[in-house]
Amino acid sequence: MEQYDVVIVGAGIAGALVADVLAKKRFSVLALDAGPEVQDREKLLERYYADPSKHSDSPYPSNPKAPQPIPGVPGSPGGAADHYVQTGPDKFSSSYLRQVGGTTRHWQGLTPRLMPVDFRIRSAYGAGVDWPLSYEDIEPWYVAAERELGVSGDNNIDYGSSRSADFPYPALSQSPLDRALNQALKGAIFEGLPIKAIPQSSARDSRLCQASGSCTPICPVGARYDALTHVNRARQNGAVIKEKSVVNRIVVGENGRISHIHYKTWDSVEHKVGGKYFMLSANAIETPKLLLMSAQAANVNVANSSDQVGRNLMDHPAQVGVAVAKKPLGAYLGPQVTSVFNAFQDGVFRKERSGFLTYVFNSGFGYPGGPDNSVKRLIYEQGLSGKSLRQAVADQPRRELILFSQTEMLGNPDNRVTLSKRLDALGMPHPSVHFSYDDYSKAALSKAQDLHQLVFDKVDAVFNLNVPEIFSADHMMGTTRMGTDPKTSVVDANLRSHDHDNLYIAGSGVFPSVGTANPTLTLAALSLRLADHLADKLGGTSLIQKSGLYRKP
Amino acid sequence: MYSRRSLIKRMIQCCAMGTLMYPGLNIVLAREAKQVRKFELFMDLSRHVTGFDDLNSELGKHYYQDLINHSDPGTLSELLTVYSENKDLTPAMLMLKTDQPLVQSVIQLWYSGWLTPVDHTPDHIKAMAYTESLAWKAMGLVPRGVPKGQLWQAIAQQTLT
Ligand SMILES: Cc1cc2nc3c(=O)[nH]c(=O)nc-3n(C[C@H](O)[C@H](O)[C@H](O)COP(=O)(O)OP(=O)(O)OC[C@H]3O[C@@H](n4cnc5c(N)ncnc54)[C@H](O)[C@@H]3O)c2cc1C
Ligand code: SF4
Numbered sequence: 188m189e190q191y192d193v194v195i196v197g198a199g200i201a202g203a204l205v206a207d208v209l210a211k212k213r214f215s216v217l218a219l220d221a222g223p224e225v226q227d228r229e230k231l232l233e234r235y236y237a238d239p240s241k242h243s244d245s246p247y248p249s250n251p252k253a254p255q256p257i258p259g260v261p262g263s264p265g266g267a268a269d270h271y272v273q274t275g276p277d278k279f280s281s282s283y284l285r286q287v288g289g290t291t292r293h294w295q296g297l298t299p300r301l302m303p304v305d306f307r308i309r310s311a312y313g314a315g316v317d318w319p320l321s322y323e324d325i326e327p328w329y330v331a332a333e334r335e336l337g338v339s340g341d342n343n344i345d346y347g348s349s350r351s352a353d354f355p356y357p358a359l360s361q362s363p364l365d366r367a368l369n370q371a372l373k374g375a376i377f378e379g380l381p382i383k384a385i386p387q388s389s390a391r392d393s394r395l396c397q398a399s400g401s402c403t404p405i406c407p408v409g410a411r412y413d414a415l416t417h418v419n420r421a422r423q424n425g426a427v428i429k430e431k432s433v434v435n436r437i438v439v440g441e442n443g444r445i446s447h448i449h450y451k452t453w454d455s456v457e458h459k460v461g462g463k464y465f466m467l468s469a470n471a472i473e474t475p476k477l478l479l480m481s482a483q484a485a486n487v488n489v490a491n492s493s494d495q496v497g498r499n500l501m502d503h504p505a506q507v508g509v510a511v512a513k514k515p516l517g518a519y520l521g522p523q524v525t526s527v528f529n530a531f532q533d534g535v536f537r538k539e540r541s542g543f544l545t546y547v548f549n550s551g552f553g554y555p556g557g558p559d560n561s562v563k564r565l566i567y568e569q570g571l572s573g574k575s576l577r578q579a580v581a582d583q584p585r586r587e588l589i590l591f592s593q594t595e596m597l598g599n600p601d602n603r604v605t606l607s608k609r610l611d612a613l614g615m616p617h618p619s620v621h622f623s624y625d626d627y628s629k630a631a632l633s634k635a636q637d638l639h640q641l642v643f644d645k646v647d648a649v650f651n652l653n654v655p656e657i658f659s660a661d662h663m664m665g666t667t668r669m670g671t672d673p674k675t676s677v678v679d680a681n682l683r684s685h686d687h688d689n690l691y692i693a694g695s696g697v698f699p700s701v702g703t704a705n706p707t708l709t710l711a712a713l714s715l716r717l718a719d720h721l722a723d724k725l726g727g728t729s730l731i732q733k734s735g736l737y738r739k740p
Numbered sequence: 741m742y743s744r745r746s747l748i749k750r751m752i753q754c755c756a757m758g759t760l761m762y763p764g765l766n767i768v769l770a771r772e773a774k775q776v777r778k779f780e781l782f783m784d785l786s787r788h789v790t791g792f793d794d795l796n797s798e799l800g801k802h803y804y805q806d807l808i809n810h811s812d813p814g815t816l817s818e819l820l821t822v823y824s825e826n827k828d829l830t831p832a833m834l835m836l837k838t839d840q841p842l843v844q845s846v847i848q849l850w851y852s853g854w855l856t857p858v859d860h861t862p863d864h865i866k867a868m869a870y871t872e873s874l875a876w877k878a879m880g881l882v883p884r885g886v887p888k889g890q891l892w893q894a895i896a897q898q899t900l901t
Contacts, residue, residue: 235885236867239854360896398892401885408887517899519881521892550884557884559852562875566844566851572831576847577791580878 188447191217191427192725194462196434196448196477197469199289200707201693201714203417204335205466208718210424214725217427217460218418219450221253221469224287224430226415231405241556243293243404247286251612252453253433256282258661267659272607272619279622281502281659283470287430288415290470290661291707293404296390296411297524298338298708299544300329300348302533305702312537314627315597315700319671319680326351328712333388336412336711340388346529358386359393362549363517364588365526371645377531377638384526384547390708391522402523403555411522432458435615437465437481437489437690445690451613464689464721468714471500471663471696475604476618478667483606490667490684490692495677497605499598499668501701503660504624506543506632508590508639509552510651515585518551519558525549531638532703540630541595544703545638548589558584586649590642592635593660595703596628604666624657632657662706667696682717693717778820779804782846785823789831789843790850796872802865803849807842810856815839851875 193209195202198220206218225231231246238245242258249255256267258280268280283290303322308315330352333340339356340346365384375382390412391402402411422428431453440446447461467474475497481489490496524546532542551558561584565571571579607619636653643651670676673685678697684690693714695706782804787793807816819838823829826837835843848854853869855861876883888895 232885233863233867236870236883237863239852239866239870360893362896363899366900393893394891396892397887397890398895399882399885399887405885407885519879519884520899521896553884555884557852557870557873558875558879559854562851563848566847570832570835572789572791572835572843572847574791576851577874577878580851580875581880584875585879 189217189460191215191460191462193217193464193466193721194448194460195219196465196467197221197289197473197694198287198414198418198428199468199470199694200291200414200417200711201289201468202466203288203414203421204711204714205468205693205718205721206421206426206428207417207424208715209722209725210421210426212722212725213425214722216421216425217429217462218421219429219432219434219460220285220287220289221433221473222255222285222287222430223250224418224428228405228407228409232407235401235405243282243555244284246405247284247292249285250453252431253285253613254611254617255285256280258282270617272609272617274619274621275623277623277657279500279502279620279659281472281661281663283472283661283663285473287428288413288418291413292415294413294707295403295524295705297546297705298333298336298340298388298390299346299527299529299704301702301704301709302347303349304533305700305704308537308700308702312535314537315595316668316670318699319669322348325709325712325716328716329708331715332708332711335417335715336390336708337392338388338390338708339393341386344385346388347533354388356391356393359389359391359396359522359525361386362521362525364521364549365547367516368526368547368588368642368646372642375641375645377641378534378634380530382528382530382638382642384528387524387527387546389522389524396522398521400519400521400523400550401555433613433615434469434477435480435613436484437467437477438485439487439489439687443687445687453613455613464691464724466691466693466717466721468693470694471666472604472618474692474694474696475666476606476616479604479606480616488686490677490686490690492686493674493677495600495668495675497666498600498603499665500602500604500620500622500663501596501598501665501698503593503662503701503703503705504596504628504632505591505593505658505660506635506639507654507658508592508636508643508651509654510588510639510643510646510648511583512586512588513647513649515582516588516646518549518585518587519553521549523548523550523554528638531634539627540634541628542703543592543594543631543635543638545590545592545635548591550589551584551587552589553584554589558587561587588643588646588648590639591658591660592632592638593662593703593705594628594631594635595701596625598665598668598700599623599625660705662695662701664695664698664701664706667692668699669697670699681720682713691717691721778817781820781824782807784827785820786846786850788823788827789834789847790874792850792874792877795850796868799853799865799869799872802855802861802869803846806849806855807845811842811845815842819843851878
């Protein structure tokens with residue numbers, strides 16, 4: 188059986204960052220990924236252009252051997268929700284990719300940090316669960332993650348999370364739409380605070396971005412970060428990355444240590460591989476699924492003495508508001524998102540309800556494709572044709588506005604991932620999900636509707652709607668939560684399993700509570716911290732340690 | 741060496757010889773000429789109903805074929821005939837006089853580039869249908885996913901002035 192210092196399951200951003208750091212330190216690293224590795228950007232772009240439905244998976248089709256949710260409108264047939272065997276009461280419809288590079292291959296790249304209070308929400312507001320780490324513990328790793336991902340942002344803006352270093356790249360310019368909104372919102376107050384769209388930090392090299400507006404699903408010029416960057420770096424540094432290798436079992440050996448894992452390649456051949464350390468980074472759905480499959484196969488406990496594996500599944504439930512302004516705002520120009528209303532994230536109201544973070548979309552209603560539905564309306568409903576159609580298309584879609592307000596939900600042990608009886612082409616179960624939105628988040632969704640309405644009024648909307656369905660933000664979190672108590676958590680503050688000395692879990696599954704910030708920068712920071720911890724364990728000193736940013740966990 | 745003109749002359753002679761030797765050939769040629777005329781009529785109609793004078797005729801061939809494959813041939817033929825006889829009708833009037841859904845399909849094809857999904861059209865043609873779609877041209881924008889050839893920071897500055 189082949190042996191490595193570290194075996195990583197899942198080469199998404201979490202896996203790729205750790206692989207890169209450890210390979211650079213000359214440790215032997217294997218990263219197995221369930222999906223294919225597609226490096227050819229031209230080919231991916233052609234797939235995106237050629238797909239009339241243009242959704243976030245257009246360039247990355249699902250494969251029956253490593254199936255993934257295929258996004259769509261919530262509740263629509265064939266949408267992401269159909270990937271899961273749903274046991275209700277609400278539908279879970281978060282999506283992810285199974286590709287080398289993981290879900291960042293089609294992410295937006297928005298990289299807010301959590302706020303200091305998010306790490307101690309229970310102590311501050313009596314809601315949710317405190318982290319076993321503080322903001323101060325993680326701050327240096329945020330800096331490191333921002334450097335690795337190449338984040339652009341405005342150093343002069345107070346995002347509510349203090350910074351010890353500047354953003355690597357200057358902020359992306361705000362869009363004409365952002366500016367038009369701010370103009371219309373001059374003097375507007377909501378919940379006692381001014382409403383202002385401020386530049387959002389994001390994992391984009393602002394010096395390369397050409398405003399092609401297809402950040403999700405694919406950046407044609409490589410300005411928006413995706414984890415192939417670190418997959419490629421890790422490989423150059425000596426890591427072995429294997430595609431189409433679906434891990435289906437973790438085997439517990441003597442002393443409760445993990446002895447080896449099993450994986451199946453797409454040709455259905457079974458393989459085994461051993462290692463000193465194992466790290467699971469297959470995301471907050473596939474990691475618990477793998478742990479549960481491993482337990483089922485051997486009828487033993489695998490990282491689950493707490494019975495928390497798969498539980499506390501969270502998303503950032505979102506309120507979507509759409510409007511058509513009286514005058515063109517400038518939609519369809521620029522990166523999909525350049526600004527955010529971030530003033531309503533935190534306050535004492537968090538004792539009762541969550542805050543929310545509201546993104547302003549430059550994309551128009553066509554996100555992430557073209558203005559087809561608007562054009563259809565002009566042709567079929569308004570009966571336009573010829574020059575009058577041409578004029579209307581020049582004008583109407585550019586007045587479109589989408590506001591996307593994401594809220595925090597609290598951990599609930601009944602919201603959980605388990606194994607279903609529905610099998611994929613390699614004989615592995617689809618995840619089954621039991622899920623319900625909580626009142627904590629619903630109250631914030633309703634507040635967000637009020638903010639949307641105020642904004643819509645200020646732009647003299649001729650049409651507006653707060654969409655009645657709750658949207659998923661595609662942020663899956665919480666199913667392998669971190670904590671100090673082995674009875675109520677799966678991993679400790681170093682992301683090590685409470686049950687197995689040499690098993691680690693990376694990704695947003697470890698978040699005990701989730702704030703309203705998109706999760707990836709935080710999970711990247713935690714992954715870099717974990718890489719350092721592993722380097723330490725293996726007897727090395729990581730580059731980040733040398734840079735002086737490191738504080739021992 | 742043949743000049744272009746002499747080549748064409750020779751081709752016509754060959755065709756004439758051919759029609760003498762193979763009487764069926766003139767029927768084939770006549771049918772093809774009619775098809776060409778119909779396609780040109782389709783392009784002309786497309787310009788009229790979309791409001792764009794500069795349409796890509798390579799794409800037009802695919803759209804025309806898509807309509808032949810997926811609409812009633814009689815209705816399509818009738819639309820082209822009515823149009824050829826009433827070129828001064830506005831697009832709206834033309835829709836009243838003919839099959840409105842068919843005219844709207846023609847417009848939709850050009851604006852969105854949506855070829856009927858069941859067709860095995862190669863990806864590069866479907867991709868061209870998107871990148872050349874008129875909706876983006878009407879908005880004066882490069883289609884989403886296509887680099888603008890200019891940096892966002894500069895574009896954003898220009899929109900300030
Ligand atoms: C459309 C969209 C937009 C998003 N935008 C943002 C954003 O703007 N900001 C933000 O912070 N977050 C965003 N997210 C979320 C973000 O993409 C994820 O948080 C992040 O990618 C998770 O990284 P990960 O490495 O933990 O997991 P993933 O990226 O999901 O990677 C997991 C990897 O594990 C592999 N794998 C799965 N099962 C197995 C197995 N059994 N064996 C081997 N390998 C396996 C998969 O193939 C995959 O490569 C977005 C998500 C979506 C869907
Ligand atoms: S706007 Fe275009 S170039 Fe800029 S990051 Fe998004 S996809 Fe890349």
